[in-house]
Amino acid sequence: MFRWKIVFWTLSATLITSVVTAALFHWQGLAEGNGARATQEVLVHQDDLQLTQHNLVDLLAAIPLHNRLSRVNLEQGVLDIDLKISDASVGAAVIYEDIAELGLFAMERTTNLKQLRIRIIAEDRWLGTSPLLLAADLRRGEFSVSTAERLMSAGNKGLEENLKQEIRLMETGLYRRNFTTPKDPS
Template sequence: MKPGMIVTASMLSTIAAVIVLVVFQSLHTRTWGGDRAEPVTASHQTIQLTNDNLVDVLSSLHMSTPIARVEWKQSILTLDLKVKGTDTSYTEIYENMAAVVDLSFRSVDNVEQVLLRVMAEDEWVHRRHLLLAADIRRGEWPMYAIDMLRTWKSAAFSEDLKDWFNLMQTELWKKQFEMTS
């Protein structure tokens, strides 16, 4: 083979390769949405919590423990969850707490602090008693703590959960859940 033919053949194969790559890139752009395409791991849009959308945002939670009281003031969300009777388990309470934390810190971007109380309501005398309180602040705990709380299987919290979420359990909590489990 002559040297001129080798150079010509290599040039033609290089040009053909460039043309094939351009066609594939064009096909990829049309098929996958080009510049508008987002990676599968793209996070969903966060929302801003306001007094106007507070009820709508919280109603999306679908919790088994009803909300007794809620307040939104200067980036602080205050919630009371109401437990009636002895039918509610501590795992349900943890799942509901995790749902509130998940919504507040993953879906809403203007919540800086959640003050959460779990209250027991005495149906006979219509009094409320504090069972559990949490002061949860953005950035003071790892995100996997939400899943850890959601799947926690003990009435007593780990030291990590207590520290991360500033959890406080009352004697009534201990009497109701820790001594019976």
């Protein structure tokens, strides 16, 4: 009886070791695959990235945005993007972050875009309307990493006038009423 217990425990230990080793090799393979993918993304950032009709969807889908892309058009170095906001709880900070992310992509990562036009549209499912909230017109040579940083750090307060001019931001009355905090009267 004692001999069978030793055999049982030896086989159990061998089986557990085999399963753990197989799992570790599997996870290591996944980690190496992710490492290769991360390396590939870094290389894409370093290369001269040409935005075309063929890679437009894949590249834009990889940008971390809070709001969803509604319409995209690429024509003669000008990229037009409509972002749709369907959640009423979205604040101005989220909108500014999306503009910054799209600006960094278009003006810093690509080499063939000279202009990025962004429209932010509200989606009112109850009324079936999509009113324009704001629009921005970013141009190569005028949009920079520091511009993006200023947009990302703006929070839910309104943007400074010089930043609005830099990105040619136009706000509708609907946007001002719903997304900017009122200035302190004191």
